[in-house]
Amino acid sequence: MKFFFPDSQDQIDPGFDFRTEERSALRVRQRDDLYAHEALGGRVLDGLLVSKAIVDGIPGATGKYTLAQRQRLYREGVRRFFRLDSGSGPPPLTMGDCGAFNYWREEIPPYTPDQVIDFYDECDFDLGISVDHVILGYDPAADHDSEHPQRAGWQARQSLTLDLARDFLARSRARNVRFTPLGVAQGWSPASYARAVRELQEIGYTRIAVGGMVPLKTNEILDSLKAIETVRAPGTQLHLLGITRCSNISEFATFGVTSFDSTSAFRQAFKDDKDNYHVLDRTYTAVRVPQVDGNPKLKAAIKAGRISQKEAAIRERECLVSLYEYDRGTISLQQTVAALMHYEELFSGRHDYTTAYTETLERSPWKHCGCRICEQAGINVIMFRGSERNKRRGFHNLYVFRQRLDRELGRRSAA
Numbered sequence: 001m002k003f004f005f006p007d008s009q010d011q012i013d014p015g016f017d018f019r020t021e022e023r024s025a026l027r028v029r030q031r032d033d034l035y036a037h038e039a040l041g042g043r044v045l046d047g048l049l050v051s052k053a054i055v056d057g058i059p060g061a062t063g064k065y066t067l068a069q070r071q072r073l074y075r076e077g078v079r080r081f082f083r084l085d086s087g088s089g090p091p092p093l094t095m096g097d098c099g100a101f102n103y104w105r106e107e108i109p110p111y112t113p114d115q116v117i118d119f120y121d122e123c124d125f126d127l128g129i130s131v132d133h134v135i136l137g138y139d140p141a142a143d144h145d146s147e148h149p150q151r152a153g154w155q156a157r158q159s160l161t162l163d164l165a166r167d168f169l170a171r172s173r174a175r176n177v178r179f180t181p182l183g184v185a186q187g188w189s190p191a192s193y194a195r196a197v198r199e200l201q202e203i204g205y206t207r208i209a210v211g212g213m214v215p216l217k218t219n220e221i222l223d224s225l226k227a228i229e230t231v232r233a234p235g236t237q238l239h240l241l242g243i244t245r246c247s248n249i250s251e252f253a254t255f256g257v258t259s260f261d262s263t264s265a266f267r268q269a270f271k272d273d274k275d276n277y278h279v280l281d282r283t284y285t286a287v288r289v290p291q292v293d294g295n296p297k298l299k300a301a302i303k304a305g306r307i308s309q310k311e312a313a314i315r316e317r318e319c320l321v322s323l324y325e326y327d328r329g330t331i332s333l334q335q336t337v338a339a340l341m342h343y344e345e346l347f348s349g350r351h352d353y354t355t356a357y358t359e360t361l362e363r364s365p366w367k368h369c370g371c372r373i374c375e376q377a378g379i380n381v382i383m384f385r386g387s388e389r390n391k392r393r394g395f396h397n398l399y400v401f402r403q404r405l406d407r408e409l410g411r412r413s414a415a
């Protein structure tokens, strides 16, 4: 079971100074900053998923790459650009896709199969996913209800995705590409996913990516995999595109799933209300210490004259000083939490984090983590503050995710 991490140009600056919050003057962004696989070392990711929409943009919207980065990716190829062969672990595989979520509003995908093949071929990917159009919905009732409001639209997207997969495979063969092509199955129900997989196998695919899984609950994913299993040829391998529920990976493996990609462990670090820092058997809430000028609520309150900028800056500083002192053991837990709450009352009304912060700080889980991030960043990894700290926590979560995955898969094969 291979875990692919989707690239979104998430990197950390190893020279970032937590005390002064400044970067090295000589830093060159993509060159000096570290990707997750570099920052963590060892075998954390099995593969990297890179989307054409993120690199090249879509009509009307630029991608996340600068023009220079984009040109270098095409020129050097994906392995050199991401420095995939420089780590100590086995080098990750590379997979390309279109990034269908970036254009789901459009009538049709903005790329032709040949344009996508150009991207995969020039960047020299190991695996390339056919052009697809995502179905954002799940309702098995639509299978039998010809009046279902979404049915016609969903069927059209499925047919279009299958037609594009047919062209994509034919063109890939005609162009004699090095990468292994994957066809995409889009569906809205177990039966519709099974139909797409059957057709993709008839077209000639032995590797199939199952799309539109992001909003699906675990039991819906499992129902779909069970239906696919009734048509799946023994040699057909499945990739689950963009899943957010990762608790039943070992069960997915019994239905021919050999790989998946997910950003959820990484993103929870700074998107979730409470599950920000992962350890093997639970999660902790990160301690919010936003920069005064980086928090929209604080900025608005200061601009409106409800809070003084000076007072906010004093409370922010008190939080940072208290956290570092607590980490050294020179002030009490209660004093530290009090400083955090004193600042928090200026910007947060929705949650009372007293209990959560007390638990996080009391257990100090970063002190017991063996990952390079926690070793180097210490208590900074638990602070919900700015992208350097937040992304470090995201990378730490990837390290834990790998351990969870290995444990789950090990358990399964031992069972």
Ligand SMILES: [Zn+2]
Binding pocket: 366, 369, 370, 371, 372, 373, 374, 375, 396, 399
């Ligand atoms: Zn860690």
